[in-house]
Amino acid sequence: MRHKTFFWFILPSLAAMILFIALPLVSVVLQSLHIEHEQVIVVTENCGPFGCTKESSVDTEATAQLRAEQPLGRFAGLSTYFDRGHLATAEISEAWRTRDGFGDFLSELYNLPFYKALAFTLTYTFLVTPLVIVLGLLIALGVNRLPSLLKGPTIFVSLLPMIITPLIGSLILFWMIDAQGVIGKTLQWMFDDPELSLKASPALTWITLMVYGVWSSAPFAFVVFYAGLQTVNTDSLEAAMIDGATRWQQIRYVVIPHLMPLVVFISLIQLMDNFRVFEPIVGFSAQANATSLSYIIYADMRSDLTRFNSAAATSVLTVIGVAILLTPVLLRTWRDFKGKAV
Amino acid sequence: MSSALNRSSRSAVIFSSAFVLLWVAVASFPFIWTLWGSFKVQGDFFSKADWRNALWGTRTLIETGATFTGAGYDGAWIQEEFWRAAINTLIVVFFTVIISLTFGTLGGYALARSGRKYAFWLLMIALVFRAMPHITLVSGYLLPFFEWNLWGHLPTSIIVLVAINQPFTLWMLHSFFLNIPKDLDESAKVDGCTQFQAFRHVIIPVMWPGVITTGLFSFLLAYNDFAVTSMLLSEENRTMVPAIAGFLGSTLEEGNVMFAVAAVVSATAPLFVLVMFFQRQIVSGLTAGAVKG
Structure with missing residues (x-):
């Protein structure tokens, strides 16, 4: 295909991506380097019979005008990145100097909003992803052995947790785990503790969110694995059976190696999707006990006083996180591509 | 034994x-x-x-x-006027899907037929864009959209959703067009067609299965979105998902939680119907990317 033809074909798509994905990233970086203008202070001198007093007051009009003229604010360099709401370098070195052992330092760290969000985001990403793969594989192996009449309806039901709107799915579960909801009541009865509430403690909230994450993503892994199982070479399975391999050995040495490329694919997609975990925290109203990077950006923009610079700085840090997460994949693909070219 | x-x-x-x-x-x-x-x-x-x-x-x-x-x-549909949100969702989803597919087929076709280095790099960049959390992009839009008075309108959300959708659409349609034999449009070109005519007369008639599958996923992305629509739409233009989130804020009084429950069930119903009719396409779409590796 000629360069010119290629260009015209790709133009609409490329323009949309540059305007609404690439430029917003630039805008985020710019916003993160600026901070809102300070209020304009005017000093007036009142002279009375007992001498003169200086009085400073906020000039609201001038402040509003200045802020309207330069909505981006004044240049602040990297200061937003290092303040208490983000990397909090000063607080960390302070906590390190006055630490009472390593555990104490970690709990100090956990009190800083950015690190609290980072801790949950990473835990969520690296626990939910493997659990989704294991559960998806088990379901796929199970469904594969069903009589073909039952396969269609089973797949239909299995798809539901995945296609449901994340916010709606988490709301549905949130209502059920409520202390007066059906699962909440059942748990109280099982543990014989009428005060038990999944919303109260941070640990239980984390577990709830991760259970939701596995529930909503397992269908994706299941469907991919299920399709992979249809292409397993039956000859090698039969050969393994003749050689006396047990069912488990067949799975371990024939099926799983065959599915390995799919594991890589699912991990990649799941790492990307789990790293931006956001809607479940809104749906479960879990922000007191668990926040994610996406959530604190949302909270900054939602608050009465929108802190664009703070949201933008967190966004930049999140994008850096995504880049780190993707580096191994990109390097591998690049090597493959170069290998093919040579 | x-x-x-x-x-x-x-x-x-x-x-x-x-x-x-x-x-x-x-x-x-x-x-x-x-x-x-x-x-x-x-x-x-x-x-x-x-x-x-x-x-x-x-x-x-x-x-x-x-x-x-x-x-x-x-209470949800009449008293709280959930039908407005439903109409807004319909508009947003319809136009997002149509525009995404138009842009995506052209781009995906070009990427599949080019085979040059820059096509590979474009796909890699699209993969990186696919990984961007939507809310980080939203924090980039918010201030400029306020300043240029673009905030709050349905078309703004539609074009933003189209853009966010593009990386995925491109990947999916690219791998789909790779499966259509190259000889088909090559021979049309030998017969004197331009590239676009070849696309128009030879490829378009055979591309519908892939386009429908991709369209389903564009639909799901637009329908399920919360980050973009909750931040970029004004109250009267809200779609269903942010409207449901809004119910929760205002329904602390007794009985009104049921409005949210009813709205949730109403918003889930179309998804059920979708899976019922398009189960096979959804399954094949999920696996298309995987089998390619």
């Missing part, structure tokens, strides 16, 4: 069937429960006394005189 093998495989069958049964229950129970409960009053759906009240509608009978009530739906 052979009987031992049979026995072990029978227990394996029982175990795997039980596991699948358990999964089916876990996957479907929340939906069935919420659908059933949406026709009850709050005193039954969140039962202080006994969870079985939700099954029989004990309090519903006392409060409304029947075991089923449409009060939640009435």
